[in-house]
Structure formats: C-alpha cells, structure tokens
Amino acid sequence: MAATKEAKVPDIGDFDGVPVIEVLVQVGDTVAKDQGLVTLESDKATMEVPAPFAGTVREIKVKVGDEIGEGVVVALIAAEGAADVSTPAVDATASQAPAAETKAAAEAQAERGESNAQPKAPPVASRPSDPKTPPVAFDADELLPEKVPYASPAVRLFARELGVDLRQVKGSARSGRIVREDVQNFVKQALAGGGAAPAAAAGGGGGGLNLLAWPKVDFSKFGEVETQPLSRIKKLSGANLARNWAMIPHVTQFDQADISDLEELRKTLNKENEKAGIKLTMLAFLLKASAALLKKYPEFNASLDASGETLTLKKYFHIGFAADTPNGLVVPVVRDVDRKGVIELAQETATLAKKARDGKLTSADMSGGCFSISSLGGIGG
The missing domain is CATH 2.40.50.100 (RNA polymerase II/Efflux pump adaptor protein, barrel-sandwich hybrid domain)
Structure with a gap:
C-alpha cells in the first residue's frame, strides 16, 4: 500500500x-x-x-x-x-479475538431482541x-x-489581459483544468463568430470577451456634479479602444534620433513654398519614414485573419494620423504614401485635418489604414 x-x-x-x-x-x-x-x-x-x-x-x-x-x-x-x-500490518491471530468477541456480542444482543440495532459505525477521518x-x-x-474556474494564476492573468471570462472556457487538461491553449482557442472561436461566448450580448464587447460590469456610483453624494452627454465619436471610441487594448499586443519602444539636418531641410522647403501657402510639418516626413519601414518589414503591414490561421500582407501603404477635433480624436487616412512626395503629403494632411475639425470627414476618409501615427509635435511633444 x-x-x-x-x-x-x-x-x-x-x-x-x-x-x-x-x-x-x-x-x-x-x-x-x-x-x-x-x-x-x-x-x-x-x-x-x-x-x-x-x-x-x-x-x-x-x-x-x-x-x-x-x-x-x-x-x-x-x-x-x-x-x-503509517499503517502497520495487523497480526492475524490478534484480529481473530476481536472478531470472536463481536460475534458473541451480536448473539447476546439477538437474544435480548435487539438484533435490528446497527453496530456503531467506526470513526472516519475528518x-x-x-x-x-x-x-x-x-x-x-x-x-x-x-x-x-480551475486554472493556474498565470492562466488567470492571461485571461484577464484578454478580457476573457474563464467561466465560459472549457478546460482540456486533467480534471477540466484550463490551460493557456484553451484561452487562446476560446478567443479564436469568438473572433470567428463561433458562438463560444453566449454572454456576448450582455455588454462585454470585444467579440465575446466579457469584462466585469463597471460599478454604478452616485457621485452626487460626494459633492456637486454636472452630467454631459458624450458625442457619438466618444461613445464609439470608448468601446473600440477597450476592445483593441484587450485584443492587440502592445509594445512600447523609445528611441532618439538626430534630426538636425531634417529640420533644416523642412525650414528650407517652407521658405521655398511660402508663396504657395504650403507649410511642411514633421508629420509629412514621419509618413514617408513609416512607409519605408513598412516596406522593409512587411509583417508590420499585415493583419491576422479572424480565424487566427493566416496573415494578410498588404501591398499598399495607406497611413492614418491622429487629428484632434472638438468632438474627439479621429484618424483620417492618407493613401499611397509611398508614391507621394513630402510637399503633396503636407497638402493632403492639411486638407484632411481641416475636414476633421469641420466634421466633414467621410467613411472613406477614415478607412483602409495600414498603420497609424500619433504625433505630439504640434503641442511641443
């Protein structure tokens, strides 16, 4: 034993x-x-x-x-x-004596008419x-x-980062334990519309990746408040940003570059085109640099399909840039950046930025982007 x-x-x-x-x-x-x-x-x-x-x-x-x-x-x-x-073997002769005593006691009990009484159950481990x-x-x-759910802390953390409710995930390991692969398969099925997340309509969003409901707080009990309705852009931005944060891998990279020569070129070009009303900003150069890098590293100019099985490499270079408007942040898209010069890019970004501020951007103006730039140069960033 x-x-x-x-x-x-x-x-x-x-x-x-x-x-x-x-x-x-x-x-x-x-x-x-x-x-x-x-x-x-x-x-x-x-x-x-x-x-x-x-x-x-x-x-x-x-x-x-x-x-x-x-x-x-x-x-x-x-x-x-x-x-x-911990459990020594019991001697056979020693065990016979208690057995005989038990039998004799049972016979005596039967003579007293108590044969239907059950012997006292032995104690069991607590x-x-x-x-x-x-x-x-x-x-x-x-x-x-x-x-x-039956899952390790590491798997729980992984699920939380993806916004996955582990109660909806079926474990494939021993005793129904949920492993990392189960969470990944759940996400793939949800993205493919496989119906793996029945509570998707409950407001979790993100292709069936549900989050805990935000607690409702009455802030007026702490002091004076004012309620302002959100614009449609801000409403849509909130849901989409939450989904993208949960579903898109994030990498933060900081680096420095000496752009003294580039800045001198920008100033020179601005002087040359001053009469034409063209003003070059650093954004035009960032667009060209991004297009060159996307050509060099095509996997960054790609999208993973909903099934998670194939990668779609894009042969075009449409790049979006963040534009601040009174109603919220929008991202107009400049098409075929690789085929345009910095002067043309400066003109196009200025036109799109004005349309954004005036609320005149169309759906076509904001679709088809491969890459996005958020430049803080305009505010000294």
Whole structure:
C-alpha cells in the first residue's frame, strides 16, 4: 500500500495568515509532482501550493477562507511507489479475538431482541466542511468556490489581459483544468463568430470577451456634479479602444534620433513654398519614414485573419494620423504614401485635418489604414 504523506505549505516569504481562495483538487484525485493543490492570495500576489510528490489525494485539510502559513498541512497524499509505513500490518491471530468477541456480542444482543440495532459505525477521518465564500464586496453568486474556474494564476492573468471570462472556457487538461491553449482557442472561436461566448450580448464587447460590469456610483453624494452627454465619436471610441487594448499586443519602444539636418531641410522647403501657402510639418516626413519601414518589414503591414490561421500582407501603404477635433480624436487616412512626395503629403494632411475639425470627414476618409501615427509635435511633444 502506498505511504500517506503530508503536503505542506512551502516557504512563501514574509507572509503569514494568507487566505485560501481556491481548492484545486478533490479527495481521490491523482496529482502529479508540483501540481497545484490550493491557491493562496496575499496582498501582493496569488500563489499555488504545489504537491511535493505524485500520488492520490486521501484527505484535504483546508477549505476556502482558511488563513494559513508556512508549514501548514494542506492535504494528505498517498505517494506513488512507496510502502505505507503509517499503517502497520495487523497480526492475524490478534484480529481473530476481536472478531470472536463481536460475534458473541451480536448473539447476546439477538437474544435480548435487539438484533435490528446497527453496530456503531467506526470513526472516519475528518473531512473539510463545505467551502464557504470569505466576506467580499462583490456579488456572492459570482464568486462561490464551486463556480471558480480551475486554472493556474498565470492562466488567470492571461485571461484577464484578454478580457476573457474563464467561466465560459472549457478546460482540456486533467480534471477540466484550463490551460493557456484553451484561452487562446476560446478567443479564436469568438473572433470567428463561433458562438463560444453566449454572454456576448450582455455588454462585454470585444467579440465575446466579457469584462466585469463597471460599478454604478452616485457621485452626487460626494459633492456637486454636472452630467454631459458624450458625442457619438466618444461613445464609439470608448468601446473600440477597450476592445483593441484587450485584443492587440502592445509594445512600447523609445528611441532618439538626430534630426538636425531634417529640420533644416523642412525650414528650407517652407521658405521655398511660402508663396504657395504650403507649410511642411514633421508629420509629412514621419509618413514617408513609416512607409519605408513598412516596406522593409512587411509583417508590420499585415493583419491576422479572424480565424487566427493566416496573415494578410498588404501591398499598399495607406497611413492614418491622429487629428484632434472638438468632438474627439479621429484618424483620417492618407493613401499611397509611398508614391507621394513630402510637399503633396503636407497638402493632403492639411486638407484632411481641416475636414476633421469641420466634421466633414467621410467613411472613406477614415478607412483602409495600414498603420497609424500619433504625433505630439504640434503641442511641443
């Protein structure tokens, strides 16, 4: 028989009294070495207590809401490939005596007319009580332990970054555990319109990637307030920016370049074209530079299709630029940037910017862009 060993909380740093927020296994489950048994959540991090060895879970010693620390036993596990030293073999002759006594007692009981009485059940190992949700400020129905998805903290973080509700994701690993690939497949299916997210209409947005509802707060109880309706542009911008932030990978890169010669050229060209009313800004040069880079690195001038299976490489170079208007930020698109000179680009951007400020941009003026530029040069950025 396999030896039953204790699985304890390892060294978790300077934390004590850390609450258990999730029990990841059940009695009878077979666990692998380093597989998570319970999840703890401190003020700074969420961590799993791993199984120190492979085996079968015999007993769970903690429940959701318990506060535990280093060295606390969380489970008893029958370790694989080890003899059970905790339960010594019982001598056959010793076991016969209690059996005989039990038989004699039963016969005596029958003579007293008590044969229908059941013998007292032997004591059983204590089991953890039903999980209870610790006090929280949210709707308890959303956070009951039996409804908490079975996934590691890393997978939970990945899902949160994508705006995915793990309760709608079906786990493919052992015991229904959700792994990273399950989240990725869920997103692909949602983008392809596969109906994987039945609650999409509830306002989550982003192709079925649902977020928690924003809490409704009565700000007037704190002081005087004023309510202003949002313009249509701002309403649309909010939803689309939230979706794009969740679904598009973000990279931030800072670099410096000496543009002294370029600035001298810009000033010279402005003097030469002053009578024609043409004013060159740095935006025209940024457009040309972006088109050159997109030609050199075509994968940046591409889009991933909804199924996530193919990449569409674009052979045209239409670039958008951010234009501030009284009603919100818009992005008009300059077409075929690679075929135009900086003078022509300066004229076209000026025309589009004026149309944006006047509210006269058409749908065609803002569609088809491959790349976007947000230049803060106009405000000294």
